[in-house]
Amino acid sequence: MKLFFALSKDNLKMAKAEVLSLTNAKKYSLTENFLILDGDAESVKGRLAYTHKYHHLLFKCGKGDFEKKFSSYPWQKVYKNNFCLRMHSPDYSEKGMAGYIWDAVRKPKVDLENPETMIECFFPENRAFCCRMIEKPEKKFDERKTQNRPSPHPTSLHPKLARAMVNLSGARKGEEIFDPMCGSGGILIEAGLIGLKAKGADIDGEMVERAKANLNFFGIRKCSVKEKDALKMGKEKYVVTDLPYGKNTKKVDVLKLYDSFLNLLKRSLGKRAVIGFPDFVDYKKLIKKNRLKILNEFDYYLHKSLSKKIVVIF
Secondary structure, eight states, rough: OOEEEESSSSSSHHHHHHHHHHHHHHOOOOOOEEEEEEOGGGGGTTTTTSEEEEEEEEEEEEEGHHHHHHHHOOOGGGBBBEEEEESSTTSEEEEEEEEHHHSSSSOOOBBBOOOEEEEEEOEEEEEEEEEEEOOOOOOGGGOOOOOOOOSSSOOOOHHHHHHHHHHHHHHOOOOOEEEETTTTHHHHHHHHHHTOOEEEEEEEEHHHHHHHHHHTTTTTTTTEEEEOOOOOOEEEOOOOOOOETTSOOOHHHHHHHHHHHHHHHHHHHHEEEEEEETSSSSSHHHHHHOOOEEEEEEEEEEETTTEEEEEEEE
């Protein structure tokens, strides 16, 4: 069955890539911020950062044919216990359209608060998409921001971005991601919360202790963090990391670190890496120099003096 994703417009390119990385869909269509593809809903369950909600697509048509198709749809096939209908267009009465479902099912019951059968209809570009909602991902990222952790650190990524970076790796539940410069553990936390094995390292022993405290706070047990130089990394299938930077770090030292790390990554990477670069670095030159390839890249605005480039490498 086709899946229908209502993507966040905050970073539409990243939202689309996040879904495609997890579903491995080769064919898809994008209409405004709505992504449609054939895929397995289990592959994205509980994972997505930049998706508002996703659905099974029941049918699509031109807007002019919508009411006819809606009224004749076999609603009993998708109805379970109770329902709610949301029409994302002022051209249709929700109460009036819900009557078609009411008349088509046995023992109809409406539940506006917590329906088991949530039907939503969207109308982008004069088209109509009728869907049954599968999941509306919980948005608790702000609750995990660095200031809400037992051992905070100001350089930690926003949890929403950290989650998206983990997803862009394409790692599946039960697989392991490695963050060789894990800092206080933001990426590891998001990986652990979605059922991945989280392995991290940092050259700074204080950061290692921060990461351990934070992982423990969120109840993440399938994890390990060691004090180790990133330039001594062994073979890893998936690498997800945010490269360090800072006012107290000389730019030439940063570039040397990045160059050495990418050189090692060329020899160590099994499948895919997702790397966060500060925007003042010519990351394309460094990646090309070390004979790696860019699969995708995204802009992420931090504040007026700094943006990030999130780069997917293979």
